[in-house]
Amino acid sequence: MPEIANDITKAAKDVANVARDATYVVIGAGVLAFQRAQVERQELLKRLSDPRAGLEHRLSAVRSDLGDTVQATEARVEELMDRLENVIERVEAAVAPLEDRLPDQARDMAKQAHAQAREARTQLRTFLPGAAA
Secondary structure, eight states: OHHHHHHHHHHHHHHHHHHHHHHHHHHHHHHHHHHHHHHHHHHHHHHHHOTHHHHHHHHHHHHHHHHHHHHHHHHHHHHHHHHHHHHHHHHHHHHHHHHTTSOHHHHHHHHHHHHHHHHHHHHHHHHSTTOOO
16 A cells, blocks of 8 residues: 555645646746736837827828828919910910001000010919929
């Protein structure tokens, strides 16, 4: 019977060793998890303490979008001004033969109107960004 007692004692020691090792593994995993949670907490505190980081990113995106919009608008204004110039040239070409038939005083008024229209177009092109060609 001493053999059975030795086997039981040995089995109990083995179980105790396995339980001790398992306890160490569980405690070690708990310590690692706690340390990781602490690191995550510190990183979160850093992000929360610097609210400008997210704001700067958003502002950068808004600036980029605004720049794209301005460029697209300038291109549209330039296209519109080119079309308007084309229409004005066609109208002036169609009206020019009729002006030659007008009396002197009316012809002078028409020339003044043309000069004022050219000046207005020049001022408009200077005023509108992207329209100056």
